Amino acid sequence: MTDETVSNAPATDSAPATPHKRRVRYSGRNPRRFEDKYKEHKRDTATIAKVLASGKTPAGTHRPIMVAEILQVLAPQPGEIAADCTLGYGGHAQEILVKISPDGKLLGLDHDPIELPKTEARLRALGFDASVFTAHRSNFAGLPQVLAANEISGADMILADLGVSSMQIDDPARGFSVKQDGPLDMRMNPQRGQPVSAFLEKAKPDALARILMGNADEPKAVQLGAALAGKKFTTTHELADAIRAALPLVAKEDCHLHIRRVFQALRIAVNDEFSALETLLRILPAALKPGGRVAILTFHSGEDRRVKKAFIEGRQGGIYSEIADEVIRATPEERNFNPRSVSAKLRWAKRTA
Ligand SMILES: C[S@@+](CC[C@H](N)C(=O)[O-])C[C@H]1O[C@@H](n2cnc3c(N)ncnc32)[C@H](O)[C@@H]1O
Numbered sequence: 001m002t003d004e005t006v007s008n009a010p011a012t013d014s015a016p017a018t019p020h021k022r023r024v025r026y027s028g029r030n031p032r033r034f035e036d037k038y039k040e041h042k043r044d045t046a047t048i049a050k051v052l053a054s055g056k057t058p059a060g061t062h063r064p065i066m067v068a069e070i071l072q073v074l075a076p077q078p079g080e081i082a083a084d085c086t087l088g089y090g091g092h093a094q095e096i097l098v099k100i101s102p103d104g105k106l107l108g109l110d111h112d113p114i115e116l117p118k119t120e121a122r123l124r125a126l127g128f129d130a131s132v133f134t135a136h137r138s139n140f141a142g143l144p145q146v147l148a149a150n151e152i153s154g155a156d157m158i159l160a161d162l163g164v165s166s167m168q169i170d171d172p173a174r175g176f177s178v179k180q181d182g183p184l185d186m187r188m189n190p191q192r193g194q195p196v197s198a199f200l201e202k203a204k205p206d207a208l209a210r211i212l213m214g215n216a217d218e219p220k221a222v223q224l225g226a227a228l229a230g231k232k233f234t235t236t237h238e239l240a241d242a243i244r245a246a247l248p249l250v251a252k253e254d255c256h257l258h259i260r261r262v263f264q265a266l267r268i269a270v271n272d273e274f275s276a277l278e279t280l281l282r283i284l285p286a287a288l289k290p291g292g293r294v295a296i297l298t299f300h301s302g303e304d305r306r307v308k309k310a311f312i313e314g315r316q317g318g319i320y321s322e323i324a325d326e327v328i329r330a331t332p333e334e335r336n337f338n339p340r341s342v343s344a345k346l347r348w349a350k351r352t353a
Contacts, residue, residue, distance in 0.1 A: 062166040064091030065297060065341045069328050070159065071095060073295050073348040079103040080156035083147070083287065085140035085280065086110060088165040090119040096159070097128050105132055107155075109146060111139045111189040114174075115167050139189075141279035143287050154289035160280060161297040164188060164267070166340065172236070176267065178259055181237040186267045196239070196266045203229040215265035215274075215302055220247060220258060228262070239263075264300065277303060281310035284349075285319045291353040298345050311349045320349040 070092060076082060076099035084093045087108035097106050108123075110116045120135035136146045140160060147155065168188060169176045175185030175195065185195040200208075209225030212218040227246035233239040243259050250258065268274060284294055298304040304327065314320040328348075330341035 059170050060167055062089035062091060063338050063340070064089070064095070065161065065338065065344050066328070066330050066334065066346050067092060067095055069330075069346055070295050070297070071099065073324075073328075073346070074157040074159065074293050076100045076104070076157060081152055081154075081289075082106040083143060083155040083158045084108045085143060085158060085160040086162065087116065087119055087135065088161065089115070089167060090123050092159055092161060093133070094123065094126065094128075096157070097123070097133060101132060105134075105152075107134055107136060107146060107150060107152070109136045109138045109140050109143065111137060111192075112165075112168065113137055113189060113191060115165065139276055141276045141283075143280065144283055147287060154292060155287060156289055156292050158284065158288060158292070158294045160277075160295075162273075162277065162303050163299045175236055176263070177236055178240055178256075178263055181235050184233050184236055184239055186263070186270055188271050193270055193272070196270050197233055199266065199270050200228055200239075201230065201232050205229040211269050212262060212265045215268040216261035217301065218258065218261040218265060220250075223247070224258070224262060236263075268302070274302060274306065277306055281306060284310075285314065285351055288351040290351055292351045293348060294351075295346060295348045298347070299343050304345050304347070307347050311347060314349060318352055321352040323347070323349040 074082075074096065076096050078100060079102070080100045081104065082093075082096050082100055084090075084096065084106060087093055087110040090108065093106055093108050097104070100106065106128075108119070110119070116135055116137050123133055123135075134150065138146050143158075147153070164176060168174050171177070172180040172182030174190075175183045175187075183195070184197040184200075187193055187195060203211075203225075205222075205226045207225075208229040209221040212221035212224055218224065224243065224246055228239070228242060231242065233242060239262070240259050243262055244252075244255050247255060247258060288294060296307045298307055308327075311320060311323040315323050324347045328346040330338075330344055334341045
């Protein structure tokens, strides 16, 4: 892995505070805690296959979305250069690597210091050595610098699969999870910026309402902004409870939609997601070779609006010769199989040759 420095301070061992503590037993059947699921999957690859066959995503993994559609629009060929701006679990990257071999190269970018080394190791174990695949801990806004450092003047194809990975969402310790309690953090790169807990404590009601509306189209933005701003919430469940309490007239079964939107808006805010996307859209043409292709998967309207606008303006300005006229959606089969694909929208563009 290259680029930003990762701090690897060793964990300190401490003496047991109590003489004997009963070990928490893991039943082995239908584990509920992420740590147990994750342990099980690390031990037992047959379990992973079973979970996948049941239509679920095994803990600690990510199922790539719209792989066939992305391969069709990127049309990777042997010997070509690819940049995967959102490496994640490496699902898309792995498929692209197969197509650009032999002699091709894929640069995988991700700003998550926790998952990136695991993905790098996984792809290495699959046989992709440093001559064909390199992992870069970088925000994708830094793509030009990563290309320049690798003496690449332009990529044949660029992929961005926006948002968070299943590994990040499913790990309660990362603080994205509404389902399982965890520290209220939500940073993809925990070494940068501030966690949601600190962000909310400093927020002002009006500014928070604007964020809830602008980042997630939350209809109760004003009410929730007033209820949540300036307050101290330590865990994801504390925040979810406060959202429920702030909406006494909303039916219980509808509350989860508000909770999801508030979580989405706050995640976008603390990770500065829209400004990174806007930078990527601005630098894309220069990062592509003439005739190069770009594919972007978005998961909500705030992202899709920005991508659509940039591609339309690029075509009008002659930067892109072709763009997706219609958004591409996952097939009904994929939506059934992978619920996370339901909200995905794929757009593509081709740089003028
Ligand atoms: C949806 S996942 C990508 C999954 C991947 N396509 C796969 O097949 O496994 C999104 C990934 O992009 C990363 N990410 C999101 N925004 C980023 C940014 N601005 N710069 C770099 N990485 C980013 C996240 O950390 C996460 O790992």
